[in-house]
Amino acid sequence: MKVTRILTRSALALALLTLAACQTAPEQQQQAATQPADTAVAAPVTPSSPTDPQVTQPAAEQGAPVAVFVADMVQQDGWLEVSVGGDAKLYLSPEPVVTRADLTGVQAGADQQAQGLLALILSDEARVRVQDATARNPNKRLALVIGRTLMAAPSYADQVSSDQLIFPVGTESNATAAARAIAGVDESGAPLPPPGSEAMPQ
Numbered sequence: 152m153k154v155t156r157i158l159t160r161s162a163l164a165l166a167l168l169t170l171a172a173c174q175t176a177p178e179q180q181q182q183a184a185t186q187p188a189d190t191a192v193a194a195p196v197t198p199s200s201p202t203d204p205q206v207t208q209p210a211a212e213q214g215a216p217v218a219v220f221v222a223d224m225v226q227q228d229g230w231l232e233v234s235v236g237g238d239a240k241l242y243l244s245p246e247p248v249v250t251r252a253d254l255t256g257v258q259a260g261a262d263q264q265a266q267g268l269l270a271l272i273l274s275d276e277a278r279v280r281v282q283d284a285t286a287r288n289p290n291k292r293l294a295l296v297i298g299r300t301l302m303a304a305p306s307y308a309d310q311v312s313s314d315q316l317i318f319p320v321g322t323e324s325n326a327t328a329a330a331r332a333i334a335g336v337d338e339s340g341a342p343l344p345p346p347g348s349e350a351m352p353q
Contacts (some may be wrong), residue, residue: 214251214332214333214334214335215251215297215298215332215333215335216250216251216296216297216298217249217250217251217254217271217295217296217297217333218247218249218250218251218295218296219247219248219249219250219271219281219293219294219295219296219316220243220244220246220247220248220293220294220296221243221244221248221284221285221288221291221292221293221294222241222242222243222244222291222292222293222294222304223241223242223288223291223292224239224240224241224242224292225242226240226242227242227244229245230242230243230244230245231243231244231245233294233301235301235304241292241294241301241304243294244284244288247296248277248280248281248284248293249271249273249277249280249281249316251333253273253274253276253277253280254271254272254273254274254277254333255272255273255274256272257269257270257271257272257330257333257334258270258272258315258330259323259326259327259329259330259331260323260326261322261323261326265322265323266319266321266322267319267320267321267322267323267324267325267326267327268317268318268319268320268326269295269302269303269317269318269320269325269326269329269330270315270316270317270318271295271315271316271318272314272315273314273315273316275314278312278313278314281293281311281312281316282310282311282312285307285309285310285311286310289308289309289310290306290307290308291306291307292304292305292306292307293305293307293311293316293318295316295318295320297329297332297333298332302318302320302329303318303319303320305318305319
């Protein structure tokens, strides 16, 4: 798996349409638990310098865990309940449709409104699973969890068949930091040390 800082922002913005876009513009805030489910949800992460060079590294063994779940704002039998602020709840399907093992790459960038975007590049098998899961569960959400942090849960209307899943994650710095965490590299591209009990800052 490779991590790449996206330079062509317009192409990434077009790819975001595969998830039918978020219903509201995401905003980075202090606590994941206080976020509405329509927005990107992210704990603070270490920002990178805007002058950092493009990063292209194979993923290390110790990269952060990644999971993408079908999710809904309506309670579903057997789905995991997650509080997303106030009385709002998000319900995650019991099994992820994508895990870190399904990724062939990860990209970070921003759209023309400077909204940070994280792209997960899927294997063929994962793309088929996402296509099947979203066809069976229309008008729901795809929830991205990195480590133990719910990063985003954008809605989709129709079957998702792209080989990339694009998630709004607040800022470009958030996207870059998340991509590096997944790939298991630091700002210089060097492998991160073995993880402790938590994969990402909480």
